[in-house]
Each structure stands twice: as structure tokens, then as C-alpha cells.
Amino acid sequence: MSPDQTPAPQATASGGAATAERGQNVIHNIGYRGYEGPRLGRSYARRALFSQSLRGTYGLGRSAKSKVLPLLLFAAVCIPAAILVAVAALTKAKELQVGYAEYVLLMQPLLGIYLAAAAPQAISMDLRFKTTPLYFSRPMERSDYVAAKYAALSAALFLFTAVPVLIMYIGALLAKLDFGDQTEGAVQGLVFCALFALLHAAIAAWIAALTPRRGFGVAAIIVAITVPYFLVSALQGIAWTSDNNGAIGWLGLGSPGTLLDGVQSRFLGGRSGFPDEQTLTGAQGAVYLVVLAALIVCFCTLLLRRYRKAGL
Amino acid sequence: MIAIESLSKRFPRVTALDRLTVGIEPGVTGLVGANGAGKSTLIKILLGLSPATEGTASVLGMDVATQGGAIRERVGYMPEHDCLPPDVSATEFVVHMARMSGLPATAARERTADTLRHVGLYEERYRPMGGYSTGMKQRVKLAQALVHDPRLVLLDEPTNGLDPVGRDEMLGLIRRVHTDFGISVLVTSHLLGELERTSDHIVVIDGGRLLRSSSTADFTQRTAVLAVEVTDTDEHPDGTAVLRAALRQGGLDPHEPASGGAPAPGAGHVVMLDIGGESGDADESVLDTVRDTVAELGLGLVRMERRRHQISEVFTERSTGDVA
Numbered sequence: 001m002s003p004d005q006t007p008a009p010q011a012t013a014s015g016g017a018a019t020a021e022r023g024q025n026v027i028h029n030i031g032y033r034g035y036e037g038p039r040l041g042r043s044y045a046r047r048a049l050f051s052q053s054l055r056g057t058y059g060l061g062r063s064a065k066s067k068v069l070p071l072l073l074f075a076a077v078c079i080p081a082a083i084l085v086a087v088a089a090l091t092k093a094k095e096l097q098v099g100y101a102e103y104v105l106l107m108q109p110l111l112g113i114y115l116a117a118a119a120p121q122a123i124s125m126d127l128r129f130k131t132t133p134l135y136f137s138r139p140m141e142r143s144d145y146v147a148a149k150y151a152a153l154s155a156a157l158f159l160f161t162a163v164p165v166l167i168m169y170i171g172a173l174l175a176k177l178d179f180g181d182q183t184e185g186a187v188q189g190l191v192f193c194a195l196f197a198l199l200h201a202a203i204a205a206w207i208a209a210l211t212p213r214r215g216f217g218v219a220a221i222i223v224a225i226t227v228p229y230f231l232v233s234a235l236q237g238i239a240w241t242s243d244n245n246g247a248i249g250w251l252g253l254g255s256p257g258t259l260l261d262g263v264q265s266r267f268l269g270g271r272s273g274f275p276d277e278q279t280l281t282g283a284q285g286a287v288y289l290v291v292l293a294a295l296i297v298c299f300c301t302l303l304l305r306r307y308r309k310a311g312l
Numbered sequence: 313m314i315a316i317e318s319l320s321k322r323f324p325r326v327t328a329l330d331r332l333t334v335g336i337e338p339g340v341t342g343l344v345g346a347n348g349a350g351k352s353t354l355i356k357i358l359l360g361l362s363p364a365t366e367g368t369a370s371v372l373g374m375d376v377a378t379q380g381g382a383i384r385e386r387v388g389y390m391p392e393h394d395c396l397p398p399d400v401s402a403t404e405f406v407v408h409m410a411r412m413s414g415l416p417a418t419a420a421r422e423r424t425a426d427t428l429r430h431v432g433l434y435e436e437r438y439r440p441m442g443g444y445s446t447g448m449k450q451r452v453k454l455a456q457a458l459v460h461d462p463r464l465v466l467l468d469e470p471t472n473g474l475d476p477v478g479r480d481e482m483l484g485l486i487r488r489v490h491t492d493f494g495i496s497v498l499v500t501s502h503l504l505g506e507l508e509r510t511s512d513h514i515v516v517i518d519g520g521r522l523l524r525s526s527s528t529a530d531f532t533q534r535t536a537v538l539a540v541e542v543t544d545t546d547e548h549p550d551g552t553a554v555l556r557a558a559l560r561q562g563g564l565d566p567h568e569p570a571s572g573g574a575p576a577p578g579a580g581h582v583v584m585l586d587i588g589g590e591s592g593d594a595d596e597s598v599l600d601t602v603r604d605t606v607a608e609l610g611l612g613l614v615r616m617e618r619r620r621h622q623i624s625e626v627f628t629e630r631s632t633g634d635v636a
């Protein structure tokens with residue numbers, strides 16, 4: 001090959017019209033160098049994809065514009081927590097006005113918006129721009145890709161809920177609230193954050209993987225986590241007013257929000273959001289845990305199956 | 313490099329590959345076939361992404377059915393479709409893809425800078441790819457296939473959507489991937505002509521079957537044809553038929569122009585002849601025979617020209633060959 005075959009730098013944005021760039025101004029490429037270093041394989045690629053996706057859900061490593069929403073929402077879930085502990089300190093209260101897990105449930109609308117923005121960003125965009133074949137033409141398997149994306153989304157959501165919990169906990173200790181009580185509450189709160197993140201990330205990831213369109217994904221995720229919640233809450237209200245109190249607990253299985261609410265009031269020492277602050281019976285509690293686990297497994301399986309067809 | 317043994321791929325409605333057997337040696341190999349011939353399907357099987365219905369294939373000595381991961385570590389792939397997210401820069405994107413191939417972060421950055429320079433992307437590599445021209449996007453797609461220094465790259469229609477200049481540059485680049493980088497190439501196209509200039513070896517498939525596999529030099533010779541257009545006379549109302557008959561008697565093998573593809577001007581009155589000789593002399597003797605025959609018959613010779621076979625004609629030959 002003659003040296004003038006070497007492509008020259010293009011001064012203009014157009015890559016096509018290139019006749020002028022031949023001839024003078026040719027930069028001679030130094031020769032090609034091969035790569036003899038390590039090839040770290042699947043698990044390394046999985047971790048790299050995990051951290052890249054996690055950063056992406058907060059807009060890090062992306063345009064300034066895409067940082068705005070996640071950071072605003074993040075501030076919006078943290079600031080009330082700070083106010084809460086400040087009030088507790090000033091009023092010299094014996095305990096926090098709102099429990100740890102309960103706080104997370106109160107923030108559900110904001111968490112929903114965050115999730116609806118983050119999941120399509122992490123998942124739909126690779127389908128929309130057909131980037132997935134580039135991943136699958138590399139050593140990673142489809143399961144690696146799914147695991148990395150699901151873990152990233154879960155971690156993003158966990159951070160989003162766990163940071164306010166930690167703010168409350170640190171604030172509570174500074175305000176000299178009872179150390180034992182607060183530590184127990186915070187640990188329960190963090191466990192709840194993890195359950196919340198695992199369930200919601202699984203649902204949102206699957207929905208996002210169904211559509212390459214970001215707008216559809218955002219809308220569908222919001223609908224999927226809010227509509228069943230309001231529906232179940234309304235039915236529980238009806239059950240309560242019509243004296244069918246026994247039905248309230250069972251009805252709560254019908255939406256992710258009420259399911260988690262039941263779990264936290266039964267097992268994690270939180271206050272129930274159900275009518276009459278009802279908590280679950282022993283049998284109901286067991287069923288709730290089984291359903292929670294089954295839902296997570298089920299949505300992850302669906303997600304994996306989705307990539308057996310999609311993305312090639 | 314690649315050994316394909318009686319490979320079939322059947323979808324519920326179509327047979328994309330039909331007992332394909334072919335071997336591919338180091339160097340640049342062109343895989344030619346019309347739309348739907350099964351080129352992309354073959355590439356996906358070679359990457360171990362889609363299981364073959366029957367038959368076996370190995371890449372770099374590894375079995376595609378069982379060692380897909382190991383194959384993909386040492387093979388690069390450039391898809392035929394767009395695959396670039398518009399909101400990231402070429403550098404970020406290629407670094408990420410290098411890490412996905414298992415390169416540590418620093419090596420990924422170094423290799424990215426090198427590779428983007430080799431494919432001819434300079435200052436613009438820091439800008440979001442959404443604003444790139446098709447030519448620049450194709451270069452990034454090529455770069456991500458090369459960034460982990462594979463031993464073999466599979467390029468699916470890399471000249472797709474490029475203008476003639478961009479096409480030439482891409483073909484030159486592909487040639488250099490082998491000559492300068494030492495990486496073997498399997499490149500697909502539906503245009504035989506463009507691969508003739510780039511490839512050492514050409515494999516033609518149609519309807520999932522092997523039509524031909526031969527060295528480019530061999531191929532070009534066998535695909536050269538002579539087109540002879542004559543006028544009718546009162547004595548011979550169908551000039552072409554008479555000429556064809558006469559040529560056949562003279563020991564040549566004339567045939568009709570391909571019905572498929574773009575109709576050539578005056579197609580009905582054209583007689584095609586393969587010029588299959590080993591040397592230029594053979595061509596000359598054919599030309600002489602044709603000229604003399606036309607003169608003897610008293611037909612008017614409108615034109616006589618050497619043409620390249622179009623890919624569609626390669627296919628027609630095959631189907632007529634099947635009948636015989």
C-alpha cells in the first residue's frame with residue numbers, strides 16, 4: 001500500500017468528500033501495533049458494564065443535561081430526611097417522626113420518576129440504537145449482560161433510597177437519640193431499601209427491555225408501579241369501610257407498593273400504610289415473602305428470556 | 313481460519329443456509345451474495361450467536377457450537393446496521409467496547425486512540441457520534457471491531473450507504489487491515505465488483521448455497537464476458553439466434569444475457585460469450601472468431617464489448633447449470 005492511501009485528518013465535519021485531503025497534509029501513520037496484554041474475560045466485562053451503567057443512571061459520564069433530573073430527584077429525596085432529623089434535634093424528640101422504611105415508602109412517587117427515567121436509559125437505549133449486537137459479539141453471554149444491567153439498576157435504586165436512610169441515621173445519632181433503637185431501625189431500613197430496589201429494578205428492567213422507545217418505557221414504568229398501587233389501596237379502603245378487614249392484608253399482595261408496605265410493617269418494624277394501620281397475620285406474612293421472592297425471580301427470568309430473542 | 317462443513321440454518325419459513333461447505337484461508341475473503349443470500353446469518357453462526365440447524369463450523373480452530381466465547385475474544389465483528397449511540401463520543405464508545413472485549417482500562421484507552429487514528433478519525437472523535445457522517449460512522453464501527461486486536465474480523469457490508477469516494481476509502485482501509493495490521497478479514501457485499509479489488513479470495517453464495525469459491529484472479533478471469541450486439545437482416549430476421557447457432561458450431565458457448573438485474577441497452581439483441589482463456593491470446597482468438605462469423609452471416613455488428621459479469625449473471629449461470 002502506498003503511503004497516500006493513509007487517511008488524512010479531516011478538517012471539516014464531512015467525512016465523505018475527501019478528495020482534497022489526499023496529497024499534501026498527509027500525516028503518516030506510525031505502524032500498527034498489536035495487543036499482547038491480558039484479556040480479562042467475561043467477569044471483568046460484566047463488572048465494567050455494571051459500573052458504566054450505574055454511573056449512567058445518575059448521568060455521570062454523560063451530557064450535562066442528563067445529570068439534571070437524577071441529581072434534582074436525588075436532592076429531593078435527601079433534603080426532607082435532613083429536615084426530619086433537624087426537627088427531631090431542635091424539638092429534642094425521643095424518636096424520629098417518620099420511621100426509616102416508612103420514609104422510603106413516602107418517597108415512592110419520586111423513586112418512581114427516577115426509576116422511570118433510569119431504566120429506559122440503561123436498557124432501552126442499547127436496543128434502540130442496536131448496540132446490543134456489539135456486546136453479544138464479545139465474550140460476554142446474554143446472561144452477563146442482563147446480570148450487569150439488573151445489578152446496576154438495583155444498585156442505583158438502592159443508593160437512591162439508602163442515602164436518605166443514612167442521613168436520617170447519622171442525624172439521629174447526632175441528635176443523641178437512642179443508639180440501639182436507631183441502629184436497629186436503620187438496619188431494617190437498609191434491608192427494606194434492598195428489597196425495594198431488587199423488586200422495582202426487576203419490574204422496570206423488564207418493561208424497559210420490551211420497548212426500544214424511551215418515551216414508552218418511561219410511561220409504562222410509571223403506570224406499572226402507580227396504577228396497581230392506587231387500585232389496591234382503593235380496594236383496601238373499600239374493604240375497610242365495608243367491614244371486610246380480613247381482606248385488607250390479602251388485597252395488599254396485588255401491587256409492588258402495598259406488597260413492600262406489608263413486608264416492612266410485619267418484619268421490619270415499620271408503621272403500616274394499610275387502612276387502620278393493619279399489619280399482616282403470620283400466614284399473610286409468609287405468603288408476602290414468598291410472593292416478593294417469586295416476583296423478583298419471575299421478572300428476572302422474563303428479562304433473560306427477552307434477550308434470547310432481542311438484541312441480535 | 314474458518315472451516316464450514318455442510319452447514320444449514322432453517323428458519324420456520326426460509327432456509328437461510330443450505331448445506332454450505334467452504335473453507336476460508338488467512339487473508340481478505342469476500343463473501344458475495346444477493347439480499348437474503350444468507351451472509352449475515354452465516355456471520356452470526358460463526359460468532360457462535362445463533363446455533364446452526366445442522367452441520368459444523370470452526371473459526372480459528374474452535375468449534376462455533378461449543379467455544380463461542382473463546383472465538384469472540386479473538387474475532388471482531390462489524391454489523392451491517394447502525395449500532396452507535398448518538399449521545400456519546402467515538403472515543404468513549406470505543407473505549408467502552410474495548411473493555412467489553414476484556415481489555416484493562418488503560419490498555420483500552422491506548423488501543424482506542426491508536427485504532428481511531430488508523431481508521432482515519434481525528435479531532436471529531438471527541439464529539440458525540442450523532443453528528444457524524446455515514447463515512448465517519450462506518451469508521452467507528454470498524455474501529456470497535458479492531459480495537460481488541462482480533463486475529464480475524466467479520467465485516468458485514470461495510471460499504472453500505474457510502475458514496476463512491478467513501479466506498480473506495482473503506483475498501484482501501486479493509487485492505488490495510490490485512491496488509492498492515494496482519495488481521496484476516498471476511499467481508500460481505502452484494503457487489504462482486506467492489507470485493508474483486510479488495511479480496512484475495514471470493515466466495516459467492518446464493519439462497520444459502522455455495523456458488524463458487526476461488527481466488528480473485530481466477531474469478532475475474534472466469535467472469536469476464538464479451539457482449540456482441542448485431543442487427544437483423546432480411547436474410548436472417550433473428551440475427552442473434554443465427555449468430556448464436558453459428559458460434560456454437562464454431563466451438564464456442566454463447567448464452568443469453570441475464571434476465572435478472574438491470575436490462576442492458578438492446579438486451580434482446582445481445583449474445584454473451586464467456587472469455588475464459590488463460591491468457592489474453594485466447595481472448596483475441598475469440599474476438600476474431602466472432603468478427604468473422606458476423607461478417608460471414610452478413611449481419612451488422614453494432615458493438616462488441618468486454619463486460620464484467622454482474623452478480624445476477626453468476627446466479628443465472630448456476631441455475632442453468634443445475635438444469636443441464
Ligand SMILES: Nc1ncnc2c1ncn2[C@@H]1O[C@H](COP(=O)(O)OP(=O)(O)OP(=O)(O)O)[C@@H](O)[C@H]1O
Nearest residue numbers: 323326328345346347348349350351352353354502
Ligand atoms: N431471525 C430470522 N427469522 C426468520 N428468518 C430470517 C431471520 N434472519 C434471517 N432470516 C431470513 O434468512 C434469509 C437470509 O438472511 P440474511 O440476513 O442472512 O441475508 P443476507 O445475505 O445478509 O442479506 P442482506 O444482503 O439483505 O443483508 C433471508 O431470507 C431472511 O429473511
Ligand SMILES: [Mg+2]
Nearest residue numbers: 351352353392
Ligand atoms: Mg445481511
